[in-house]
Amino acid sequence: MTGYGRCLMLSLRTGWPQVLGWPVLVAGLVVASAGTINGTYADQASRDRYAGAYELLSGSAALQGRGYNLNTLGGILVNEMGYLTLIMIPLIGVHLAIRFTRSVEDTGRLDLLTSYPVHRLAPAAAGVTAAGLTAALTAVITALGLTVLDFPVAGSWRYAGGLALFMVVFTGVGTLIAQCCRTARTAYLLATGVWLLSYLARAAVDAQQWDAVAWNPQSWLAEIRPYAADPPLWPWLASSVLAIGLFAATAAVAVRRDQGAGIIAPRLGAATAPGWIRSPLTLLLRLTGGLGAGWAGASALFAFAFGYLTPQINHLDAATQADDATVNATLTIFVQLNALLAAAAGIQISQWLAAEETSGRVGYGLSTVVSRWRWWSSATLLVTAWSLLVLLGGALGTGLGLVAGFGEGHYFGRGVSATLSYTAAVVLLIGLAMGVHSVSPRAVPVAWLSVGWGIVVCLRADLLELPTWARQLSPVHWIGAVPRDAWHRPAALTMTVVAVVVVALSTVRYRRRDLEAG
Numbered sequence: 001m002t003g004y005g006r007c008l009m010l011s012l013r014t015g016w017p018q019v020l021g022w023p024v025l026v027a028g029l030v031v032a033s034a035g036t037i038n039g040t041y042a043d044q045a046s047r048d049r050y051a052g053a054y055e056l057l058s059g060s061a062a063l064q065g066r067g068y069n070l071n072t073l074g075g076i077l078v079n080e081m082g083y084l085t086l087i088m089i090p091l092i093g094v095h096l097a098i099r100f101t102r103s104v105e106d107t108g109r110l111d112l113l114t115s116y117p118v119h120r121l122a123p124a125a126a127g128v129t130a131a132g133l134t135a136a137l138t139a140v141i142t143a144l145g146l147t148v149l150d151f152p153v154a155g156s157w158r159y160a161g162g163l164a165l166f167m168v169v170f171t172g173v174g175t176l177i178a179q180c181c182r183t184a185r186t187a188y189l190l191a192t193g194v195w196l197l198s199y200l201a202r203a204a205v206d207a208q209q210w211d212a213v214a215w216n217p218q219s220w221l222a223e224i225r226p227y228a229a230d231p232p233l234w235p236w237l238a239s240s241v242l243a244i245g246l247f248a249a250t251a252a253v254a255v256r257r258d259q260g261a262g263i264i265a266p267r268l269g270a271a272t273a274p275g276w277i278r279s280p281l282t283l284l285l286r287l288t289g290g291l292g293a294g295w296a297g298a299s300a301l302f303a304f305a306f307g308y309l310t311p312q313i314n315h316l317d318a319a320t321q322a323d324d325a326t327v328n329a330t331l332t333i334f335v336q337l338n339a340l341l342a343a344a345a346g347i348q349i350s351q352w353l354a355a356e357e358t359s360g361r362v363g364y365g366l367s368t369v370v371s372r373w374r375w376w377s378s379a380t381l382l383v384t385a386w387s388l389l390v391l392l393g394g395a396l397g398t399g400l401g402l403v404a405g406f407g408e409g410h411y412f413g414r415g416v417s418a419t420l421s422y423t424a425a426v427v428l429l430i431g432l433a434m435g436v437h438s439v440s441p442r443a444v445p446v447a448w449l450s451v452g453w454g455i456v457v458c459l460r461a462d463l464l465e466l467p468t469w470a471r472q473l474s475p476v477h478w479i480g481a482v483p484r485d486a487w488h489r490p491a492a493l494t495m496t497v498v499a500v501v502v503v504a505l506s507t508v509r510y511r512r513r514d515l516e517a518g
Helices: 004-040 044-056 058-064 073-100 102-106 109-113 122-148 153-180 184-208 217-223 234-254 280-313 324-358 361-366 372-406 410-420 423-439 441-460 475-479 489-512
Strands: none
Touching: 004 073, 004 122, 004 441, 044 073, 058 073, 058 184, 058 280, 073 102, 073 122, 073 153, 073 184, 073 217, 073 441, 102 122, 102 184, 122 153, 122 234, 153 184, 153 217, 153 234, 184 217, 184 280, 184 324, 217 234, 280 324, 280 372, 280 410, 324 361, 324 372, 324 410, 324 423, 324 441, 324 475, 361 372, 372 410, 372 423, 372 489, 423 441, 423 475, 423 489, 441 475, 475 489
């Protein structure tokens, strides 16, 4: 394949932080959790108690997948890591696929590459290889770390290999969608939606213990059963066949589409702008409407699904008296995830605004009578408004899901108020993202670290035995574990003030620095 080697070297040279960083992050979380589990369940009696307790909370499988071999250290590790791996691994795979394929095309680098003798499939094949190398490194580093902690060698390699194959499957999903869409932004949105639907479908199947695990790749990771005495082979075969099929479909699309285009044709815009677009704010609203609405709808769907599943997760039914303390503990996780989803929506929109600057389009607008202050304040206001709208969608979805699940109307207010109590944390995270943008639009991806760490603190802080200072690196943690605990009003007020100060400083910085392009 002409040019494949050069394309691969370019992908590795420009994307080496991704290729090395993701494996270290995933392996670090798995190994740190394994170390804690080693100490917590040091004897067989404690492992048997864990297995017995989990059987009484079978609905917890909605969050972390079905548990197998829970009377072994390896089985406990796989089960406890389900919270993170079912979310993190697919999204990493999707991100790597789009980052190494469609994003290269969006930036124009592919035009430079194809000006030389390069096979039609070489750039995409190189991107897939770079993503596959990331998955392979994840497997090797994770397996070695678990082996050092005296976990069974065969089971450790099976588990690490299962994580890598799970990542490769969603890399295939990402590459196929990237070839079908015209822009990376659309590809990210559509691929994330596919992951979310598959995750929610798996959650429903696992919560109800339906016999349908063979139909969803999200279920196959648990079905590998890496620490079983006689693990099944079919999940490996199913994952491999699906990955090969996805990559074959990707190749078929790539050789037939025009460069810079996709199978999904963009909707043609009107010849003239509508009359209501008379300001930077309305223009930005028009441009980000689809992205913001997609996030709001996805957040509401996610929140409703888990609100509805809350009784099953807590092993409650119509004949069982709901324990408010137990329900609140579960609800705390969901509403914190709602807040982090809202922050993620704002960060992605701010990242899109950064891309508008690096492409030079913002420079065209600012060459007219539009001032920098007006443009930046409009952008900040819009990003914040979309984030809060996504948070509101999550609040309403949670409330309605709880009402549908429990059949009692008073749960609606609890779901809404608990989610909205994290408003200040969302506003601060968005303020920090815009602050990073004001320094350099190319640095905006750094803001994703706050969301990623927030998810780790929300889901696995206790398992990882994180110290207080590490938990407080997540602004969501400052609010308190609402509704399990009381809302921390001083923290909310402090975060709001800090957000206002950060936005003010970012405005000053943006007005004084040079534009990236244009």
